[in-house]
Amino acid sequence: ESYDEDEFNDSAENTGTDSDLIAAQNATDRNTIVFKLSVTCGKSDNPTKRHESPSDSDMNDTVLGNTELDEAASSAVAGLPSAIHTPNRPYTKHIYSRDLEWIPQGDQANHFEEIRPVHEDILIAKLRPGQAMELEAHARKGIGKDHAKYSPVATASFRLMPEITILQPIYDDLAEELVHVLEPGVFKLEPVGKKDPPGTRVKAVLSNPYACTMSRNFMRNKDLAKSIQIKRIPNHVIFSIESVGMASPGILVAEAIRVLQGKCQRLINISEDKLEEKESTPDL
Secondary structure (H helix, E strand, O other), rough: OOHHHHHHOOOOOOOOOOOOOOHHHOOOOOOOEEEEEEOOOOOOOOOOOOOOOOOOOHHOOOOOOOOHHHHHHHHHHHHOOOOOOOOOOOOOEEEHHHHOEEEEOOOOOOOHHOOOOOOOOOOEHHHHHHEEEEEEEEEEEOOOOOOOOOOOEEEEEEEEEEEEOOOOOOEEEEEEEEEEHHHOOOEEEEEEOOOOOOOOOEEEOOOHHHHHOOOOOHHOHHHHHEEEEEEEEEEEEEEEEEEEOOOHHHHHHHHHHHHHHHHHHHHHHHHHHHHHHHHOHHHH
């Protein structure tokens, strides 16, 4: 649903409801970005060109700037069969997210140089000669409480930090079984020293307690069950966040704490106002 610029700028503030109708009525230049798209597919200028080739930016893409990965990707693509060119096939125009045009609302042009989609190679539609597409898209700012589509977090979890203690030294075959099979990534092998029993080769030492998943697989072996103790540190919490948008997990945590602080402060203010009101009211 579209509305003119005056209504766009003079609308009331967002009330936090999850209704799309109310959200459209409450859209302002502070919480909504508008994109327009108007394209028409005509006949191809080149009769031999029946589909669009990748752009230069697509051809110059790199995999994390890693040369080896780029070469592997190129070799994989080289083994694929080439596109099939059908004689007299109608020209197809591909519409991508980079074709969206940002339409500044209110004073947005004073605050932003240009707003573009994060990924500009998302295919929106394919048009044949004579077809056209015209649309207006509104990107509205929201929170996960209104709808899950606004949540910038995919997975959030927490666990207590493991505390691992080696009660008895673990040597040779038993140490190799612990390191490579039962608890990979948690322990590592080290050469024995002068203080270790003669005739032993390697011993297991604690390497990375963070990698412990509390699986306790080592307890399958009776000797290892007597040699290792695993507990949790009650005041050491590991909080993991996976983001799905432009904001990094660190920014999301900081913003979440800021919002929580604001809610706590509002609760404190309400409590203080109630106490003052109660003290100022005389008892009857």
